[in-house]
Amino acid sequence: MNLKQRLFSQKTEHRYHYEDEQLMIGLTQTLKEWVPANRDIVVVCIGTDRSTGDSLGPLIGTLLEEGKLQHIHVYGTLDEPVHAVNLNEKLELIQKRYHHPYIIGIDACLGKLSSVGNVILGQGPVKPGAAVKKQLPDVGEIHLTGVVNVSGFMEYFVLQNTRLNIVMQMAKRMAKAIQSFDQQIERTQVTKHLQSDALTPKRKRWLPIKE
Secondary structure, three states: OOHHHHHHHHOOEEEEEOOOOOHHHHHHHHHHHHOOOOOOEEEEEEOOOOOOHHHHHHHHHHHHHHOOOOOEEEEOOOOOOEOOOOHHHHHHHHHHHOOOOEEEEEEEEEEOHHHOOEEEEEEOOEOOOHHHOOOOOOEOOEEEEEEEEEOOOOHHHHHHOOOHHHHHHHHHHHHHHHHHHHHHHHHHHHHHHHHHHHHOOOOOOOOOOOO
């Protein structure tokens, strides 16, 4: 690993505007560096379609489910959302279903006007409900959030009146990044398999000795 890669991997948060051309490459590379290969990967997309701004998570979950991921398990879709009412139940189910799962928490958030449209991948859990002062359990070892609107005043009303277009565009880009990461997992496994085969000594074919 060169110095540039080392500095990149030490950052605890990466931000991209959803229209940034580097978003796909940046998120995929960071996920490859942060997510361990020896654990079940579970994405928990938090939110509800009853609020436009808060629908970012379920939209991402639905796009991922339609994309038929090979190595990542998805919870939280438009059809079966993960929200304040059932969050504890879903987290308990995940812990029972998978052995030591690596959870990536996904949620919408509010921020400064200059941050609206930003996609944030950071270490540490996502804190659902913080924008509307709800006490909910932290989710994930890393988080992927999207700043959908401005915070500071009547947050619940702001989430309700967020433009669907920006939420949908952000959801598409974020889902594509996760799909790209899922494909990279498969390529990494194939590469390791090929390397293992190359290191395994091959038996020579036995031939009789002619006298």
